[in-house]
Amino acid sequence: MKLCCLFIAILISFNWCSAQDKPSEQQVKPKDSVQIMSQQLKDSTGTRVNKLTDSLKVKLKAQEEKNELKQLKLNRFNFFSPQKAVQTIEVPPPPPQAIEKVEQIELYQEKRVEIILESMSQEFQQESVIVDEDFEAEYEKAIIEDLDKEVIYNTERLRGPSRYDSRVEVRTLNPDIKWQRTILKKNKSVAIIVEKEKLSLINEQFYQIDISTSLENFYNLCGNVPFKNQPVVGVGTAFISGSNQMTTAKHVFQRNLEHYVIVFGFELLNKNGIVEAIVHKKNVYTPISKVYNNDYYDVTTVALDRELNRPVLTWENSKLLDDRTEVYMIGHPSGIPKKIALNAGILDNSNSHYFYTTLDSFQGNSGSPVFNRQTHNVIGILVSGELDYKFNGSCNEINVCKLPYCEGEKVVRIDNIMN
Secondary structure, eight states, X not given: OHHHHHHHHHHHHHHHHHHHHSOOHHHHHHHHHHHHHHHHHHHHHHHHHHHHHHHHHHHHHHHHHHHHHHHHHHXXXXXXXXXXXXXXXXXXXXXXGGGGGHHHHHHHHHHHHHHHXXXXXXXXXXXXXXXXXXXXXXXXXXXXEOTTOOEEEEEOOOOOSBTTBOEEEGGGSXXXXXXXXXXXXXXXXXXXXXXXXXXXXXXXXXEEEOOOSBHHHHHTBOTTSTTTXXXXXXXEEEEEEETTEEEEEGGGOOSOGGGEEEEXXXXXXXXXXXXXXXXEGGGEEOEEEEEEEETTTTEEEEEESSOOSSOOOOBOOGGGOOTTOEEEEEEOGGGOSOXXXXXXXXXXXXXXXXXXXXXXXXXXXXXXXXXXXXXXXXXXXXXXXSOSEEEOSSSEEEOOOOTTSSOOEEEEEHHHHHO
16 A cells, blocks of 8 residues: 555656646747747848838939939030030049050040040031921921830930931930930940940050041041041940840851940030040940850850949830831941931831841941840841942942842841840
């Protein structure tokens, strides 16, 4: 009996100790509640932080667009200013080790002044590229339906220096008009390809571009050729197709890549002919390798020495477009400051590899992106076209090719390249 009682007592003691070691439900709940509350606090804090971050990003984006619009308006104001009211970069004097370049710089400045004075002639000013009341009847006021179905009434089209030439200066576009502002944004992703010897490093931050050769002298042009006083600098055009990649026509690179640089922002600053020949190093990129090279399409894509701080251009399937779809092109015709070629359309869209357009293009436009006017997406890359100039016995004049006696300008489909 005693043994039985002793056994029962030991058993009860053991169960009591086990119960002490194992927490009760009442003991666990407070601990779980604290963990749940802590997690909920973290989640709600994270959500608030994410919302705040997103809100700040939206505000920063809005501020960037506001600043960009303000700068575009200032650029346009400076372009049409009757005075030479153009903001230029104050370049520090050359370092002591570059003193030997002083004579070259002075000679360059003298040539630049000659070009500027020559381009301020009445003849150049008559080659105005803005449409006003007296433009030809075929350029009627446009009713332009944009991608978001916004309709802009009574918007006059821009025109070039003649009824056969629809190239316009970048800074004539009005950022207050939506479709023109969109083109100005696309313009940021297009650059000129320049041979390295055209650039001179004048200090740690700036290059100087050789603008001593005018279009007229380079091609022995006649006196009535548009843009004849503007400097010839480049050999082709390229556009951003990746975070550190640019695409162009393959034939542009006649030498090894190390002989070329890609320069952004080479544009006419003022209607009087002023070109900013001082370029910041941040706008100069070096191609280091070919990541895509196609002989049949005559297209190449190069990797650059660093990441780009500009947007990659968007593209779309060109095979879905109809003939007469309105298009435009951004590039550097004949290697001069950047132009926008407008008022053009698809002439023949029947070939699966390329299509033909009525764009006004020249040799330096090779590699230029061609855009759908309605969506502003890239639909092709200009690779070849009709003869640029023809000799009249004493000088070269623009070759005006009238339909149906010419094929048009050949554009390789972007979807074939990107796919």
